[in-house]
Amino acid sequence: MTVAPQDLKPRALVSGASFNRGDRVFNRVITLAAFTALFVLAGITVFLGYQFIPVVQEQGLFFFTGSAWDPAAGRYGIWAMVYGSILLSVIALIVAVPASLLLSIFMVFLAPRRVSAVLTNLVDLMAAIPSIILGLWGFWVFQQVAADWSELLNRYFGWIPLFQNSSGNFTGTPFIAGLVLAVMMIPITTSVTREVMARTPPELINAAESLGCSLYSMLRHVALPFGRGGLIGGVMLGLGRALGETVAVFFVIKLVFDVNLFRILESEGGSVASMIVAKFGEANEQELQVLLAAGFVLFVGTLIVNLIANAIVGRTGRLSS
């Protein structure tokens, strides 16, 4: 049997040019499809940015620094909502970060293997709960409990401005919305922090223990520093999710266009994402444009948080492997 010389050319195994026309088409189609993510991101930037620019030109700096939603006068400022998003995220972080760390410490270092496996499944199931169901639960079940807590905080610590409440109404507060966000964040963050902690090299743990370290000092001097990057990254991934969360916050907070600086037990607050849903229903053309501009602000904010998170996680991933 004779073989034509061109058939003896070795096919590129890993990458590079292929000699088959079908393969070239195949490569091109796959490459094009692989760039869908880029097209979508660019599309969001361009189309929402295109709505964002005229709004900023019209409203000026007031759009970022002011707090108003006045269709009659045509004045819109989303500072209260931007600040509200940040405030809610900070409350959620304060609760969710220690909770996630403790949960993963329990799952990795304390629990028997079988309990740990069950807990892992439960945490993942919790992460799979749709946010609207969390919102429903937050509004109908958790709100009463959390309002009780708020009342207790207000009764015993009301002299701290943080826990002041002027109306006697403890529902619809940033405190409750922040806690609901924390419930949403905990499984997302825990699934990352658990893996980071489980990756602590056993040699280091054994060495620390043979030097007489207690669990506390092992965590403090070995496990936490070793996984620091991954832990921060996991928290920021959760934060990105919390910033963009819409309906869960919408249900449990009373939307007020006024900057509520720190009185987390007052029944007023908001977030950019929940404002978009709240105002969309009866929005006129101008309001719709402002909502799209607010969506652009939200997109850029979450993108930055996520990029930082991924950079941190990626860097530590390479270090530890």
Added chain:
Amino acid sequence: MTAHAETILPPRPPAPQQSAGRPWARRGPGFRLAVLLGTILPPVPVIAALLYTDWPPVTIFVAIYLPLQLIAACAAAISQRGTRAAGDAVIIVLAIGATLLAVIVLGSILSTIAIRGYQAMSVAFLTQNTLYISPSTPLGYGGVGAAVLGTFIIVALATVITVPIGIATAVYVTEVRGRAVPYVRFFVQAMSGVPSVVAGLFILVVLILSGALAYSALAGALAYSILMLPTVARTAEEVLKLVPEELRTGALALGSTRARVVGQVVLPAARTGIVTATILGIARVVGETAPLLLTSLSNDRTIINPVGNPIASLPVFIFDKVSLPFPDAVARAWGAALVLMVIVAILFTAARLLSARRFAKS
């Protein structure tokens, strides 16, 4: 110690057996007493509070039990092992407390949905639409039938759109291995952070406000695709990486083209994993509400046509009904939440079982 030394030295008296090499096994009566007191004392005021105050149990757990248990554990630790042991006591108590709280929260969510959702359940609820139903109509008439169908149509469309693109993205990263691999992975990761409401706004401004598409199932499906693609692409990439390199080189050595290697060797080998990726993608989006509020709206009729008119869906059904001031409307919302949660649980279990089987094989 060498064997030589052992033979010369006279035998030593045996060391006390309990502590030989295991200092932590020394548990004298003092230790037992400390543990007993530290375990028994904190629940006493808790039981008292349960009996004599009307605080909810969770509040008592957080505000009374955890602090008391912390103090008790610290006191027991310090009395037996010194101050350095107090850190351990704090960590252990807090870690167990946090885990219990998380389990309580999850249990509260699931049990509330099950109990309140069950009240609305009936054949009519699962099959009917809400065309002739007002918010105050009693339960037993009207339900989530149209919304379930709508969710099914939207998710099916999103799956059909997303899965090929997601698999292609994964194939690019693991099979084609072009120069842009780091960039593609970067963009997919960045895309996974797009908030769901922004995905809805994007479809709204590009397709609906421009007049290209009506508020419809297809618009909702496209918004879902944006959220689904990163999950499918990343999971598919993980499973394609598990396909042994020998299969690829073997197929290439037999003379098949690259397209055939992917289509007839790699993808079939990763079949289960790709199903898992699809299921995870569906589970990621099936309960998303915000994009549908902006793109597919809601409808009381049963809609099959995926373009042209608004369509009902489970999340939007919940969203609409729960804010109505009628108990029966709220009960319907809980019923819909139960249906949605059952769907999510089925998807979750299916993904778990499939991936467990995959790992068992490999």
